[in-house]
Amino acid sequence: MDSMKRTEKLQIMLDDEELKAIDDWRFTHRMPTRAAAIRELLKRGLIAKDMGDPEPEGKTTTEFRVVPE
Numbered sequence: 001m002d003s004m005k006r007t008e009k010l011q012i013m014l015d016d017e018e019l020k021a022i023d024d025w026r027f028t029h030r031m032p033t034r035a036a037a038i039r040e041l042l043k044r045g046l047i048a049k050d051m052g053d054p055e056p057e058g059k060t061t062t063e064f065r066v067v068p069e
Contacts, residue, residue, distance in 0.1 A: 018066035 014022070026037035054064075 014066060021067045 022037060022041070023034065025031075025041065026034060029037070029040075031037040031040060056064075
């Protein structure tokens with residue numbers, strides 16, 4: 001088991017639809033907590049190779065969504 005302590009708190013804002021998508025994924029995959037599910041999703045996203053690069057040019061923070069519009 002990893003002995004590194006978590007020392008940073010990350011705060012993000014999600015709308016109801018985004019939160020539901022994360023919670024649905026969490027329950028489907030039997031993750032113990034919402035935080036654990038988010039860590040797993042982040043890990044999977046960071047190692048994903050088949051997605052193109054993001055296009056941040058001219059976008060505001062609210063345009064980066066968990067679920068597509």
